[in-house]
Amino acid sequence: MPLAPDESAxxxxxxxxxxxxxxxxxDGLLQGDYAGLLPGPGSEAGESREYRPGDDVxxxxxxxxxxxxxxxxxxTVADRELETWLAVDLSASLDFGTARWLKRDLVIAASTAIAxxxxxxxxxxxxxxxxxxxxxxxxxxxxxxxxxxxxxxxxVAGPVVRLPARPGRKEAQGLLxxxxxxxxxxxxxxxGELIDMLNRPPRRRGVAVVISDFLAPxxxxxxxxxxxxxxHDVLAIEVVDxxxxxxxxxxxxxxxxxxxxxxxxxxxxxxxxRQRYAEAAGEQRAAIARSLRAAGAAHxxxxxxxxxxxxxxRFVAAxxxxxxxxxxx
Numbered sequence: 001m002p003l004a005p006d007e008s009a010x011x012x013x014x015x016x017x018x019x020x021x022x023x024x025x026x027d028g029l030l031q032g033d034y035a036g037l038l039p040g041p042g043s044e045a046g047e048s049r050e051y052r053p054g055d056d057v058x059x060x061x062x063x064x065x066x067x068x069x070x071x072x073x074x075x076t077v078a079d080r081e082l083e084t085w086l087a088v089d090l091s092a093s094l095d096f097g098t099a100r101w102l103k104r105d106l107v108i109a110a111s112t113a114i115a116x117x118x119x120x121x122x123x124x125x126x127x128x129x130x131x132x133x134x135x136x137x138x139x140x141x142x143x144x145x146x147x148x149x150x151x152x153x154x155x156v157a158g159p160v161v162r163l164p165a166r167p168g169r170k171e172a173q174g175l176l177x178x179x180x181x182x183x184x185x186x187x188x189x190x191x192g193e194l195i196d197m198l199n200r201p202p203r204r205r206g207v208a209v210v211i212s213d214f215l216a217p218x219x220x221x222x223x224x225x226x227x228x229x230x231x232h233d234v235l236a237i238e239v240v241d242x243x244x245x246x247x248x249x250x251x252x253x254x255x256x257x258x259x260x261x262x263x264x265x266x267x268x269x270x271x272x273x274r275q276r277y278a279e280a281a282g283e284q285r286a287a288i289a290r291s292l293r294a295a296g297a298a299h300x301x302x303x304x305x306x307x308x309x310x311x312x313x314r315f316v317a318a319x320x321x322x323x324x325x326x327x328x329x
Contacts, residue, residue: 047074047075048061048064049073049075050073051070052073055073059075060073060074061073061074082121082123082124082206082207083125083203083204083206083207084118084165084209085126085128085165085198085203085206085207085208086111086114086128086179086209086211087127087128087130087194087195087212088107088127088130088179088211089130089189089191089210089211089212090104090107090130090184091130091132091184091188091189091191091212091259092184092185092187092188093213093215093259094107094184094213096241097241097304098242098243099303099304100304101308102304103213103240103241106239106302106308107212108176108179110308110312111127111179111211112176114235115176118207119167119172123167124167125171126162126163126164127162127163127175128161128162128194128197129160129161129178129179129182130160130161130189130194131182131185132184132185132186132187132188132259133159133187133189159185159189160194160197162197186258187259188259189259190216191212192216192223192224193224195221195225195228196227196228198228199224202231205231205233207234208228208234209234209235210225210236210237211237211239212237212238213239213240213244214236215284218288218291222294222295225291225295226294226296229295233298234295234297235297235299235300236292236298236299236300237301238301240285240301240302240303241303242305245282245285246274247266247268247277249268250268251267251268252265253266253267298319300315
């Protein structure tokens, strides 16, 4: 089922504003020798320099180390033609927001920024976009699912769409338009399977970007991220809403699980409940960060209540500074 005309017009308007904003703010960030958002190591051998804490020991230059008796690493020149793949999670939990943005809007914004930063110079960009299965799980509210089913897409369309990697700004704009027009489906999405699709078929070394709230169980997606990082430079963009970190004191609050439809009443005026909620949310986010760090992925957290573009600019600047200091993690 295609988007309604008003929803399609809104998606086009939001995408147009985002592209203008990104162009104004991010132009000039890629001046220099790097072709993409992450200054990856490339494959062409360059000069050697002394080892610094945090350098990849796999790039040790043993002949120079032996001659100088000081550990050296071999620099490499970043590949000029870059292939970037996005794993875009648009599961039902992303259709939520209590601040300046919906989480799904932030997903589209991040995709727009990455496309702008990586599509130059003949670079290619593709994506796999995942949403719910369209099948409600047990325990969901019947009336809630009837309302969702009325706006759900054709179930035969499938929960995952692959958009092939192509060069050029026009193709990148078409890819972003397809992401923006994706309708979120009810049911749980398999984030691990979505990430694993970036490994099939095997591709030459490039950049892989995973955009999600990572609320799926860590054990379901941690191994695919580690596997992806063996061959590619991985960037994980975590989308967070402040209400997922702490509850406000607003009395009795009825909450609906966007993926199962289950309803829960919560007494938010209880300070102990709010404290337990904040502690559990903090532990969950810490576990996500640990898993991404252990996988060797760069980690960027974007919040719906802050300036996401400023956060991204700071992240890119920090990555470049870290590369000159010898580490990007």
